[in-house]
Amino acid sequence: NAGVTQTPKFQVLKTGQSMTLQCAQDMNHNSMYWYRQDPGMGLRLIYYSASEGTTDKGEVPNGYNVSRLNKREFSLRLESAAPSQTSVYFCASPSWSGTQYFGPGTRLLVL
């Protein structure tokens, strides 16, 4: 039982490049979330998926797209990366009791 897994762990992009961050959970949870974490800003919600087939915007969705591929997988796509998207990205999935289980994070640097 791996919990929440993310790939890649690290990525360096040039401005304008695209990439997809992958996330998977093996806990059979319905909901999945994508956050970004920046110094002094805390965790900010980008997008979430309450259940398979649904996605909704969070606090900071601009510049991102998501896909809830199936119950296990929830990907985050940057179509044209910008330096402002340099951040640490966390995928998470809550249990029914509200405990949020996080993946190990992806550190992204956009040059």
Next chain:
Amino acid sequence: RKEVEQDPGPFNVPEGATVAFNCTYSNSASQSFFWYRQDCRKEPKLLMSVYSSGNEDGRFTAQLNRASQYISLLIRDSKLSDSATYLCVVRRNSGGSNYKLTFGKGTLLTVNP
């Protein structure tokens, strides 16, 4: 007013000290409360839930005051390994069976030898 606000910190304390973190929340419809711990360059992990009657887990005590919309975390006899960022988290229903978790910005604690 931000939905969840915490002491900005950072806190630097000697080993063995008692340290308290405070947190306030603005939405009275909030239903569940948590403290998370985040080690440097790691993901946040649940430290403990916070119950209305207050709860204790070893050296850690969490308190909730719904009337004042205030949550606290007390760490007694602090250890070097307690050094981390502590996040206050509030959960509320956002419609139907959906819930919204809101994280505070966190308070950095450094325990010194």
